[in-house]
Amino acid sequence: MAVENLAPVEKKEQIEESFVYLDDEIEKSHSKLVVKDVNGWFGSKQALKSININIKPNSVTAFIGPSGCGKTTLLRCLNRMHEMTTGAKITGEVLLDGLNIYDKAINPVIIKRRIGMVFQKPNPFPTMSIQDNVAAGLKLNGVRDRNLIQDIVEDSLKGAALWNEVKDELDKPGVSLSGGQQQRLCIARALAMQPEVLLMDEPTSALDPLASSKIEELISNLRERVTIIIVTHNMQQAARVSDFTAFMYLGELIEYGATNQIFKNPKKDLTERYISGKFG
């Protein structure tokens, strides 16, 4: 009897050990964002079930999972965008550098300045020029210094790898650009607010492959500047751009770890089945 049981126990311990090791790896350095026991609802439907996750600074983290698994909802919980939807509710804590962004004393507007967001469809402001689109956040937040705005616009457009394409036509309307350029304009617009974290909600799902690869390239370069969290349907994309990957299913976080490990050696059966295309 004892001999029979020995092998599985050993295996189990191994697995647990490596888990601890991985969690350590992520937790060892300081975390930019700590999600603690977050539950989210739409009306009576629970979209997020007790999510715990730590996001490392200056890394790219991908949320993957089938449609309706709650990855976008989780993303929108990280900058208090989720609660803007009517009927949406959230419990739990999200710590940004140790500060609970759901603290009652905190103005959600300030959180959104520190945590930028890029949406699924490019959404430049239709009445504004390229220049004004990038400067919109600054101007409407009361920045008056024109030289400063000019500098930040240039810096943000360079950061979004759009500067060379638009530097001679900054006065053109933002919506006159192509889809991929519009999305990079939206990234520049978010960067202009000097966010610490950039949330990207399937930023390439409305773009063609060429424009997508430009955005992907941009994401890996932006890592130096901001902490990036990206929701994506495209597993190849997650594998290409991210350092860490979180796999979600039916509102639960199934597995979270280094991207290499998740794709090459997933711990959970569910993750493996999803990644190998058996469902989802």
Add this chain to the structure above:
Amino acid sequence: MIVMNSEKNNPKNNENKQYTDKINNYIKKKYKRRIITNKLVTILTIISVVVAVIPLGSILIEVIKNGSEAISIEFLTQKPGALGSGKGGIGPAIQGTLIIIGLSSALSVPVGMLTGIYLSEYSKNNRFSTVVRFVNDVLTGLPSIVIGIVGYVTLVLTLGSYSVLAGAFSLSIIMIPIIVRVTEETLKLVPNSLREAGYSLGLSKTKITLNIVLSTAKSGVLTGIVLAISRIAGETAPLIMTILGTSLFFSSFTGPVDALPLRIWRLASQPYESAHSFGWGAALILIVIVLFLGVGLRVLIRKNLAKVEM
């Protein structure tokens, strides 16, 4: 295995072919009829356009033909002369109409726009907003003479005289529901993704509403204001009850004033040929003013938009 597969596939293909033939049969049967229907509908729409344009065009032509004779510098700037003399002009009426339009716009545009903004952006469809929307719709359909009586009872009687204020008050009651409705509808057309983009930049709701939502919907809201102005520019009934009409130029906001529709009505009810000619002239001026305000506001907004884009 391969044989199995092809055997499996073949009947399926035949089945598909069968469907194609059946569908094609239906399409062929209806094909001729479709062409005819298509042509008929095209012709019908063209006829409708002609039917709609003929009365409009003939009115315009009639007014221009009869009215242009009366127009002169004297006609545009002078007080009306003695009854039936064919002298003087409609200066006070033009001045009065412009004052009344300006004052009622000043009263109704802020109230109407802010209400529309509230309904679209802030109310979250609560019970209060449902009531406001309902009352607003009722107000849109209210006969203008009733609104004139309201103006008479509330302002003319309490102030003790017919006045510009009472007229502008009544007309602004006609304008407000139109502006509210159009503002709400156009703001609702602004995609929510733009609001979210605003939020994601850390902007306050006020900034998003004014600088992003309203500026995106600007031309729609302006169309509503132009519509409301055109509606009141020709209103006569409420003015009879509130400003009375006079042959003198504007003196004070609490005194009576003249207006073009009132003057047209007066001139038309006089038995003199010269008065009728003046009436046509006044009608032409009224049309020109409404047209000019509409086109002018549009040009203004387009210039503004161009400036934003520059």
